[in-house]
Structures are given as C-alpha cells and as structure tokens.
Amino acid sequence: MQQHPPQTEHGLDVADLLVAYLEQLGVRYVFGVPGGVIEPLYNAMARSSQRGGVRHVLARHETGAAFMADGYARDTMGLGVCCSTSGPGATNLLTGVASAYDNNIPLLVLTGQPALPTFGKHPLQESACTGVNILTMFQACTRYNSLLSHPAQLEPKLVSALQRALANPRGPVHLSLPSDVMRSKTGLSKPSFDLRRLLQQPDALDEAAIQDLRSILAKAANVVLLIGGGCTEAMQPILQFVEMTGAQIIATPDGKGLINPCHRQFRGVFGFAGHNLASATLRDPSVDVIIAVGTGMCEWDTDGWSDSLLNARMIHVEEIEEHFARTPMARLHIRGRILAIFKRLIEFTYSTPHLRSQQAHDAKSDGEHFRPLQATEAIIQSNLARYPRKYHLDQTPILPQRLMHDLGRLFPYGARFFADAGNSVAWAIHCLHPHDRRLRERRLQTERAGVGGRRKADAGWLRLTHSFAPMGWAIGAAIGAAMADRSQVVICISGDGSMLMNGQEVTVAVAERLNVVFVVLNDHALGMVKHAQRLRRAEQTAFALPVVDFAMQARAYGAQGITIRSPQDMARLDIEAICTRDGPTVLDVWIDTEEVPPIQGRIRVLESNDAPSCMN
Incomplete structure (x- = not known):
C-alpha cells in the first residue's frame, strides 16, 4: 500500500505537497540535475520514490533533462516534468523548454532559487529579479511563469500553471522555487484539489462551422485530408472517416508517424522533405476540398507556404486558435477539439450515403485497409523518384536512403523512431517506411491488452520536433520515451554533430538500462549545413567535424x-x-558523405528570403 508523504502537526511542507500533486497526476519521473537550492525538492522526490511514487532521473545536462521530459510527455500524452537548480542550471534548461514551447509540448519546469531573505545580497547563483533574472528569460517560452514567494501560493499557482500547460495551446510552464519556501509548512495534510478531474479537457465544438462543413462535404467529389501532429488523440475517428468516405490522406512531417504507411489511402508526406505524390495530389484540379487538421501551417508543414495547399479549397480544423492567423485564405475555419469534431463527422457520414464510397466499402469488406506489400513498395518508389534505385543499392559506404529502408524493414512492430534535427530528420521523413505495421496486428495486440481492439492513442511511430528544431533533441526525447514505456524498443536517428552536442545522455540510457538504439549518421560533418552551402553556392565553411568512432x-x-x-x-x-538487450546500443553508421538530402524545399525558402525587400 502506498504510504502518505511525511507531515507534522503543521502539515506537509511545500516540496512534499508539490510532489503529492505529481503523484496524483500519475507522473512517474522527473528529469533533472540537482544543486544546493533545489535540494528540498530532491528530498521530497526521494521520499516519494521510497513509497513507490515519483522518481528522479539524473540527466547529464539540463538541456538533456528538458528533452527527456519532452519525450516522456509525447509518449504518455500527459505532462513531462524537469527541474534544475538556480543560475546556470536554469539557463541550461532554456533550449529544451523553448523547443517544447514551439512544439506545444506540456512541461512543468521547476527551478530552484536561493532563500528569499538573501535576494539582493548576491547569493551564489541568484536568479531572481535582483540577480540574473531567470523569470524574465522564461517569460518568452512558457505559457505560465511565476516565482513562489509564500507557501500559500503553491496550490493556486500550481493549478493555474497546469491548466495552462494542458489546455490549448499546450506548452511548458515554469515555477521558480526559493529553498526556504520549499521547506515551509503548508498546514495541509493532503492536496486540496483533484487535479485529474480539474484538468480534464471539455469536448469544445463550433457547431455552426461543423454544419457548414457538412454542407460542403455533401457536395464534394474528391476530398483530401492533411493531418498534422495535433491529430494524435483523434487518429482513430480520422481514419474511420477516411475509410468510410474513401478520402485520400496526406501527412505533414510531424504527422507522418500517425498513419500506417501501408494504408490504401495514404499518399505520402507534404512539406519539408516530402513526397512527389503528396504534392501532386494537392495540385490535382479534381480535388475540391482539402481538410487540413491539427497543423500549425508553419514552413515545414506547408512546403514553404505553397499555394498548392494554401488556397480557397482548404478547410482548416484546429484546436489552437492562433494557428488560424496563418490561413486567411481558407474557405472555412473550424475550432474545437479534433477528437469531438471527427466523431461528429462520422455520425454525419453514417447518415449520408453519398459520402460512403464503394472503394471504402470494398477495402473494408475483409476488415483491412492497407495495401499489399508490392503496392506499398510501388508507392514508395514513386515518392522516391529523386533517388532512383538508391533505396535498394548495396554500395559501400551505405547510402542514407538504404539505411532508412533497412531500419524500417529490420526493426519490429511497435518500434518508436525519433529523428533528430538536420539531415537525420530529412532522410527519415522522406525514406523511412516501416513495412510491417498492419491493422490486423494492431487489433490483435490491443484486444489482448483488453481495450476492445481500439487503436491506441499515442504519439505515433515517428516523432520529431520541427520549427525550433534543436540538434540533439532526439537523444534526450528517446530516453524520456523509453522511461515512459519500456515494452518496446526506441530508435533514435541522429547525426554526428548532434551526438557531439548531446551524446553524453547515452550514459543515462546505460544507467537506466533502457533499450534505446542510437543510430548515428556519421558523415564527419554538419551535414545539412554542408549540403545547403553547396546547393546555394555559398562559401564552403564551418561544417567539417573530426572523424569520431562513436562505437x-x-x-x-x-x-x-x-x-x-x-x-x-x-x-x-x-x-x-x-531489441531485447538490457541497455542501449549505438550503431555508428558511416554513410556516403556525398548524398544530397531532400532539403530542396528549405533551400527554396532561403533563396526566396534572399530577394531584396520591397519595404521602404
């Protein structure tokens, strides 16, 4: 039986009450690096761990801790938590927190502070308003940001922070905790709030807009869905809608992992490192409706803001209202919880025979919706026209295209892939196509797990960070995901530049005995910098790295x-x-250094930005 936190006649202290709330939310791990002023929180976590509650995971650098919390949040579809001491510990968190902010990942970020009476006296690593003001730094990359100056502030500030972290737009929140406040008694014997109930998100719907969409779909002949990373929890009804209607489906780069690459209606990735078939599908004049769902319409998602997507055929469905500011040309904007919206669309489709296509009926007749392997291979080869035959070539050094082919073929069902910033993510988006994800296998697995054969709502088989795109993110995020779920292998695809930045975090996987496979694309260079300079005919400079034996x-x-x-x-x-090893493996892959990654869309954007401004 789980014991309660220690308390006196004056109740729990602030640190123990804070950890009790993390226990209430089901948070199992806090990622961080300790220090003097954060010690009360570590004491509370140690006590929690002894009774089977929250355990600390020691990162090697605070940026890595934030990346791990990011990966943990994605895998659990919940809250990631990271912590640091004051001063440089807090500033080291910033890159990981900023990445989570830009990618709408909910994190609770906890930083220590020296005791309140020492503020202004220049204590060691002071980072309050009278020192190096960490609150000001976090203000620009958090949804909520506050310093706890009294024990009575913990509950209202923590609740406010978590509401902001887990409501749309999701993102990181920050509480700065002076050491004396963390040790102070709260007068409470247990948490006052039931956070699980309080933080449940309502099924918000824009009924008028849904009615408009129904009218449009009733007249539509050729519908395409573009799914982004924001569709994570809604993929079951989205795929049901696709299967009922025969609509074609395209993914943004961060949505690729949410769809079975063998699905009959899948047409590839549109956007950064995307596919010819996806672009051609959007340009097809017979397509009369494009429903863009759960995508922020950034450069990566839109192939550099291409008008083949951003036009009057598009309907934008989103939970994050600020994303609508990027689609003024859309025919219709629908705000609300994507899961609820597509459940409502399915109800409408059942009652509208026109929308239930014969193609979808035929595909569903045997209970399957995936292509035969040969048909999938043909689609892949069509999408890889930029690299004829290279997906299968046996040459040495190994081609990155062939490496992606082998990774998708060799590793088992359930493997989770993380792709790092740089050439790694370009090759993964374009060329990584696991062949063995069959709906029948998924149904069997979920039925055995006792969830009625429903698709598991998770972050998908491929995970990446876009827009902010920090190097080394995947190394920490893969570790965080492996901590969240040890049942399946995690594969981190990274470059030698990223490993030289954040590779020390591999020792966390060693210490925690995690089954993570780190695949290092070793080309002795900052590969994207090198190839971008060549494609743009820029000076060849500042990309070379030493030859490192990562094995x-x-x-x-x-x-x-x-x-x-x-x-x-x-x-x-x-x-x-x-895949069954009790610890990590590093595959040091010496790839062909001259293969140009699929970054032409990014180059096109850079060159368009080189044009003289028309502003006076």
Whole structure:
C-alpha cells in the first residue's frame, strides 16, 4: 500500500505537497540535475520514490533533462516534468523548454532559487529579479511563469500553471522555487484539489462551422485530408472517416508517424522533405476540398507556404486558435477539439450515403485497409523518384536512403523512431517506411491488452520536433520515451554533430538500462549545413567535424557499440538480441558523405528570403 508523504502537526511542507500533486497526476519521473537550492525538492522526490511514487532521473545536462521530459510527455500524452537548480542550471534548461514551447509540448519546469531573505545580497547563483533574472528569460517560452514567494501560493499557482500547460495551446510552464519556501509548512495534510478531474479537457465544438462543413462535404467529389501532429488523440475517428468516405490522406512531417504507411489511402508526406505524390495530389484540379487538421501551417508543414495547399479549397480544423492567423485564405475555419469534431463527422457520414464510397466499402469488406506489400513498395518508389534505385543499392559506404529502408524493414512492430534535427530528420521523413505495421496486428495486440481492439492513442511511430528544431533533441526525447514505456524498443536517428552536442545522455540510457538504439549518421560533418552551402553556392565553411568512432565511445560509456559501413553490416545485425538487450546500443553508421538530402524545399525558402525587400 502506498504510504502518505511525511507531515507534522503543521502539515506537509511545500516540496512534499508539490510532489503529492505529481503523484496524483500519475507522473512517474522527473528529469533533472540537482544543486544546493533545489535540494528540498530532491528530498521530497526521494521520499516519494521510497513509497513507490515519483522518481528522479539524473540527466547529464539540463538541456538533456528538458528533452527527456519532452519525450516522456509525447509518449504518455500527459505532462513531462524537469527541474534544475538556480543560475546556470536554469539557463541550461532554456533550449529544451523553448523547443517544447514551439512544439506545444506540456512541461512543468521547476527551478530552484536561493532563500528569499538573501535576494539582493548576491547569493551564489541568484536568479531572481535582483540577480540574473531567470523569470524574465522564461517569460518568452512558457505559457505560465511565476516565482513562489509564500507557501500559500503553491496550490493556486500550481493549478493555474497546469491548466495552462494542458489546455490549448499546450506548452511548458515554469515555477521558480526559493529553498526556504520549499521547506515551509503548508498546514495541509493532503492536496486540496483533484487535479485529474480539474484538468480534464471539455469536448469544445463550433457547431455552426461543423454544419457548414457538412454542407460542403455533401457536395464534394474528391476530398483530401492533411493531418498534422495535433491529430494524435483523434487518429482513430480520422481514419474511420477516411475509410468510410474513401478520402485520400496526406501527412505533414510531424504527422507522418500517425498513419500506417501501408494504408490504401495514404499518399505520402507534404512539406519539408516530402513526397512527389503528396504534392501532386494537392495540385490535382479534381480535388475540391482539402481538410487540413491539427497543423500549425508553419514552413515545414506547408512546403514553404505553397499555394498548392494554401488556397480557397482548404478547410482548416484546429484546436489552437492562433494557428488560424496563418490561413486567411481558407474557405472555412473550424475550432474545437479534433477528437469531438471527427466523431461528429462520422455520425454525419453514417447518415449520408453519398459520402460512403464503394472503394471504402470494398477495402473494408475483409476488415483491412492497407495495401499489399508490392503496392506499398510501388508507392514508395514513386515518392522516391529523386533517388532512383538508391533505396535498394548495396554500395559501400551505405547510402542514407538504404539505411532508412533497412531500419524500417529490420526493426519490429511497435518500434518508436525519433529523428533528430538536420539531415537525420530529412532522410527519415522522406525514406523511412516501416513495412510491417498492419491493422490486423494492431487489433490483435490491443484486444489482448483488453481495450476492445481500439487503436491506441499515442504519439505515433515517428516523432520529431520541427520549427525550433534543436540538434540533439532526439537523444534526450528517446530516453524520456523509453522511461515512459519500456515494452518496446526506441530508435533514435541522429547525426554526428548532434551526438557531439548531446551524446553524453547515452550514459543515462546505460544507467537506466533502457533499450534505446542510437543510430548515428556519421558523415564527419554538419551535414545539412554542408549540403545547403553547396546547393546555394555559398562559401564552403564551418561544417567539417573530426572523424569520431562513436562505437568505441559507446563501449566506453558502457553501451554496446557497433560500426556499420555497408548494407551487409546491417544484414548481419542480430536485431532480436539488440531489441531485447538490457541497455542501449549505438550503431555508428558511416554513410556516403556525398548524398544530397531532400532539403530542396528549405533551400527554396532561403533563396526566396534572399530577394531584396520591397519595404521602404
């Protein structure tokens, strides 16, 4: 039986009450690096851990801690928590917090402060208003940001912060905690709020707009859905709508992992490193409605704001209202919870025979909605026309296209892929296509788990961070996801530049005995910088990296390290042993350094920005 936090006649202290709220929310891990002024929180977490509650995970750098909390939040579809001491500990968190802010990832960020009476006396690592003001720094990249100056403030400020973190737009929130306040007694024996009930999100709907959409769909002949990363919890009804109507489906880069690549109606990725078929589908004049769902319409999602998407055929469905400011040309804007909107659309589709296509009926007749493997391969080859035959070439050094093919083929159902900023994410978006994700297998797994055969609402098989795109994010995020769920292997696709920035976090996977496979695209360069300079005919400068043996480095860390130079080396891997290993593996893959990644859309945007401004 779980014990209660220790208390006196004056009740719980602030740190223990805070941790009790984390327990209430089901938070299992807090990622961070300790220090003197944050010690009361660590004491409270240690006590919680002893009774089976919240446990601290020691990162090697605070940026890595924030990335881990990000990955944990994505995998649990809940709250990630990270912490640091004051001063440089807090400033080290900033990059990871800013990335979460830009990608709408809910984090609770806790930083320490020296005791209140020392403010203004220049205590060690002071970061209050009289020192290096960390609150001012976090103001620009959090949804809520406050310093706790009295124990009675904990509950109202924590509740306000979590409401902002978990409401739309989601994002990180920050509480700065002076050490003496954390040790203060609250007078409470237990939390006053039931946060699970309080933080439940309502099924908000714009009924008038949904009625307008129904009228449009009733007259539509050819509908395309564009799904973004914001569709995570709604994929079951979205796919049901697609299967009922025969609508074609396209993904943004961060939406790719939400769709089975073998699905009959899937036409590939549109946007950064996207596919020819997806672009051609949107340009098809017979398409009369494009429903863009859960996408913020940033540069990556729109292929540099292409008018093949951003036109009057588009209907924008979103939970985050600020995203509508980027689509003034849309025929219709529908705000509300995407899950509720598509449940309502399914009800309408059932009552509208015109929308239930014969194609969808035929696909559903055997209970399946995926293409045969040969048809999937044909679609993939069509989308990889920029790289004819290279998806299968056996040459040495291994081509990145072939590496992505082998990663998708070799690793088992349920593997979660994280792709890092740089060439890694470009190759993964364009060329990574797992072949063995079948709806029948998913149904069998979920039925065995006792959830009635429903699709698990998770963050998908491919996860990435876009827009802010910090190097090394995937290394920490993969560790956070593995902490959240140890039942399936996690694969981090990263570059040698990112590993040199954040590779020390591999030792966290060693210490926690996590089954994470770190795939390092080793080309001895900052690859995206190098190839972008060449494509733009810029000066060739500041991209070269030393030749590093990451397999040897991994073994020094206590991980398994394997060097890959050819497809034959990939074929010799004992995947079953790697996927069941009690600890991480680093695959140091020496790729062909001259292969140009699919970044032409990004180059086009950069060159368009080089044009002289028309402003006076």
